[in-house]
Amino acid sequence: MTLRRVADAWxxxxxxxxxxxxxxxFRILYGCxxxxxxxxxxxxxxxxxxVHSWETLSTIRTIEPGTRLNLFTVIPQSDPWINALFWVFxxxxxxxxIGFLTRxxxxxxxxxxxxxxxxxxxxxxGGDTFLRVAGFFLIFAPAGAxxxxxxxxxxxxxxxxxxxxxxxxxxxxxxxxxxxxxxLTSFWWKSMGDPWVNGTALYYVTHLEEIxxxxxxxxxxxxxxxxxxxxxxxxxxxxxxxxxxxxxLRYPLLLAGLLFxxxxxxxxxxxxxxWDIISAYILFVDPADLTRxxxxxxxxxxxAKFPLDKESGVPEWPSKxxxxx
Amino acid sequence: MLDYEGAEIGRAARVPGRAQPxxxxxxxxxxxxxxxxxxxxxxxxxxxxxRRCEQRDRAGGYATSTDFAPAQSNSWMEPQNRLIQAxxxxxxxxxxxxxxxxxxxxxxxxxxxxxxxxxxxDSPLLAAFRRTIRPYFLWSGLFQSWNAFAPAxxxxxxxxxxxxxxxDGRILNWKFPRMEHMSSGERYFKERYRKFVENLKEDxxxxxxxxxxxxxxxxxxxxxxxxxxxxxxxxxxDIVPPGNGSSAPQPQHVQIFYEYKVKPKDLN
Numbered sequence: 001m002t003l004r005r006v007a008d009a010w011x012x013x014x015x016x017x018x019x020x021x022x023x024x025x026f027r028i029l030y031g032c033x034x035x036x037x038x039x040x041x042x043x044x045x046x047x048x049x050x051v052h053s054w055e056t057l058s059t060i061r062t063i064e065p066g067t068r069l070n071l072f073t074v075i076p077q078s079d080p081w082i083n084a085l086f087w088v089f090x091x092x093x094x095x096x097x098i099g100f101l102t103r104x105x106x107x108x109x110x111x112x113x114x115x116x117x118x119x120x121x122x123x124x125x126g127g128d129t130f131l132r133v134a135g136f137f138l139i140f141a142p143a144g145a146x147x148x149x150x151x152x153x154x155x156x157x158x159x160x161x162x163x164x165x166x167x168x169x170x171x172x173x174x175x176x177x178x179x180x181x182x183x184l185t186s187f188w189w190k191s192m193g194d195p196w197v198n199g200t201a202l203y204y205v206t207h208l209e210e211i212x213x214x215x216x217x218x219x220x221x222x223x224x225x226x227x228x229x230x231x232x233x234x235x236x237x238x239x240x241x242x243x244x245x246x247x248x249l250r251y252p253l254l255l256a257g258l259l260f261x262x263x264x265x266x267x268x269x270x271x272x273x274x275w276d277i278i279s280a281y282i283l284f285v286d287p288a289d290l291t292r293x294x295x296x297x298x299x300x301x302x303x304a305k306f307p308l309d310k311e312s313g314v315p316e317w318p319s320k321x322x323x324x325x
Numbered sequence: 326m327l328d329y330e331g332a333e334i335g336r337a338a339r340v341p342g343r344a345q346p347x348x349x350x351x352x353x354x355x356x357x358x359x360x361x362x363x364x365x366x367x368x369x370x371x372x373x374x375x376r377r378c379e380q381r382d383r384a385g386g387y388a389t390s391t392d393f394a395p396a397q398s399n400s401w402m403e404p405q406n407r408l409i410q411a412x413x414x415x416x417x418x419x420x421x422x423x424x425x426x427x428x429x430x431x432x433x434x435x436x437x438x439x440x441x442x443x444x445x446x447d448s449p450l451l452a453a454f455r456r457t458i459r460p461y462f463l464w465s466g467l468f469q470s471w472n473a474f475a476p477a478x479x480x481x482x483x484x485x486x487x488x489x490x491x492x493d494g495r496i497l498n499w500k501f502p503r504m505e506h507m508s509s510g511e512r513y514f515k516e517r518y519r520k521f522v523e524n525l526k527e528d529x530x531x532x533x534x535x536x537x538x539x540x541x542x543x544x545x546x547x548x549x550x551x552x553x554x555x556x557x558x559x560x561x562x563d564i565v566p567p568g569n570g571s572s573a574p575q576p577q578h579v580q581i582f583y584e585y586k587v588k589p590k591d592l593n
Contacts, residue, residue, distance in 0.1 A: 114466035194477025
C-alpha cells in the first residue's frame with residue numbers, strides 16, 4: 001500500500017469517466033419522489049407552512065436558531081406568497097424530472113426542499129432527509145447529460161452528438177456514499193439496542209398501531225419469524241452499507257434491499273420513505289448493464305422504435321437514425 | 326501537437342483514465358485541421374468521440390463537437406467556447422489542477438463531515454468536530470440522523486387530544502388525526518400529523534406547545550363563544566412484551582401535559 005496507489009484508487013473511483021446514464025435516471029426518479037412528496041403535502045401546505053400554521057416561523061427560529069437556508073425567512077409572510085412558493089417548487093421539480101435547465105432546477109429544488117424542512121423540522125422523516133442530502137450533491141452532478149430535454153436541445157442545436165458523453169461521476173459517488181452510510185449507521189444504531197440483538201424489535205414495530213398500513217399475515221407474526229426478521233434487517237443493513245461496494249455482491253444485495261423496502265412499504269405507513277431510498281439504487285447499476293438491459297428489452301420488440309447507436313449501443317432518437325440512413 | 330485547450334497532446338497520456346490517444350488518427354486529423362482552420366497560429370482541434378480514438382480533457386469529459394462546428398460545452402467544468410484562442414498551456418494546467426484540488430477538498434471534507442456527524446459514536450474529538458461543522462451543516466441542511474426504531478423501537482402506543490373549554494363553559498374534545506382510524510389512502514396523506522404528534526407530546530419539545538394550543542383554539546373558534554382554555558392531553562399504553570402470554574390490552578395512561586389560556590389576539 002502506497003500513497004500513490006491510494007491516490008490512483010481515489011482518482012479511479014471519483015473521476016474515471018463513465019456514461020452518466022445512472023445519474024440521469026436517478027434524476028428522473030428523484031424528481032418523481034419530490035413531486036409525489038409535494039402532492040401529498042398539498043392539502044396541508046398552509047397547515048404546516050402557512051403564516052398561521054401549527055408552528056409559526058418565529059417559534060421554529062426560536063427553537064432552532066442560527067442562519068439557515070430557508071426561503072421562508074426571505075419571502076413576505078403571507079399565505080399567497082407561501083402558496084406561490086409551492087407552485088415554484090412544483091414547476092421546478094417537474095422541470096428537473098424532464099431535465100430542462102437541469103442544474104438550475106436542481107438548485108431550486110434543493111433550496112425549496114431545504115426550506116420546507118427547515119420551516120418545520122417536526123414533520124420530517126428519513127426519506128425527506130435523504131432527498132435533501134442527495135439533492136445537495138445532485139447539483140454538482142451531470143444529471144442532465146442524458147434522458148433530458150437539455151440534451152435534446154443540445155442535439156438539435158448541433159452542440160452534441162448522438163452519443164452520451166462520459167463524465168466524472170464524483171457527485172454520483174457522494175450520493176452512493178450517503179446511501180451506504182444510511183444503512184451502516186442504521187445498523188450501528190440498531191446494534192446498540194437489546195431488542196434488535198435479541199430479536200424482539202420487529203414484534204414492537206408490528207404492534208405500533210399508528211404506523212400500520214396493510215394487514216400482516218398471521219404466520220409472519222410468529223415469534224420465530226419476527227426474530228429472524230429482526231436479525232435479517234440487521235444483516236441486510238450492514239450488507240447494504242459495506243458489502244454493496246463489492247461488485248459480485250452488489251446486484252443480489254440491491255434485489256434483497258428492494259424486496260425489503262417494498263415489504264416495509266406494504267406494512268408501514270411512512271409515505272415515500274421507501275421510494276426515496278429505492279430511487280438511489282439505480283446509481284449502483286453499471287452503465288454497461290443498463291445498456292444490456294435496454295438491449296434485451298428491445299429484443300422483446302416493445303421498444304423497437306428506439307434504435308441503438310451502432311458504436312455505443314445507446315438508444316438514439318428515431319429521427320437521428322432515420323436521417324443517418 | 327496541441328489539443329483544443331492549448332495543451333500538449335503528450336500530457337493527455339498522463340491523465341488517468343482507460344483510453345489512450347490514437348496517435349495516427351490524431352496526427353492525420355490535426356494536419357487537416359491545420360490546413361483548413363488555423364487562423365493566426367491558433368490550432369483548433371475538435372475530436373470525435375470515436376471508437377478507436379479517444380481523447381479526454383482534463384475535466385475527464387470528451388471534446389464533443391463534430392467536424393469544425395463550434396461546440397458549446399455541456400459540462401460546467403469544460404470551457405464554454407472552444408474557438409477562442411487558448412491560454413498558454415501552463416495556465417490551463419494550473420486551472421485544471423486548481424479545479425481538481427477544489428473538488429478533492431470538497432469531497433474529502435464532506436465525506437469526513439457527514440460520517441462524523443451521522444455515526445453514533447461519542448468522543449471528545451468527535452464532539453469538537455461536530456461543534457465546528459455544526460453551523461455549516463445546519464445552514465446547508467446536511468444534518469441527519471438515522472436512528473429510526475433504534476436503538477429500540479417504541480414500546481408503547483400513544484396519541485394526543487385537546488380539550489377546548491369555551492367561554493360559556495362548554496367543553497369540546499378535539500382529537501388530533503389518528504392514522505389507525507383512517508383509510509389507507511387518507512393516512513398516506515395525513516402521516517405528517519403522526520410525526521408531528523410524536524414530537525409534540527415529548528417533554529423535550531415544550532416550546533411547541535403554545536403554538537399548537539393556539540392552532541387548536543383557532544380551529545375550534547366560535548366568534549360568539551370563543552374558546553378560553555386549551556388543554557393538551559396525551560394517552561399511552563404499553564405494548565405487551567412478547568412471550569409473557571398475555572394478549573389483553575394494557576391499561577391506558579392519561580396525562581394533561583399542557584394548559585393554555587387563550588388570548589383574543591390568538592384567534593385572529
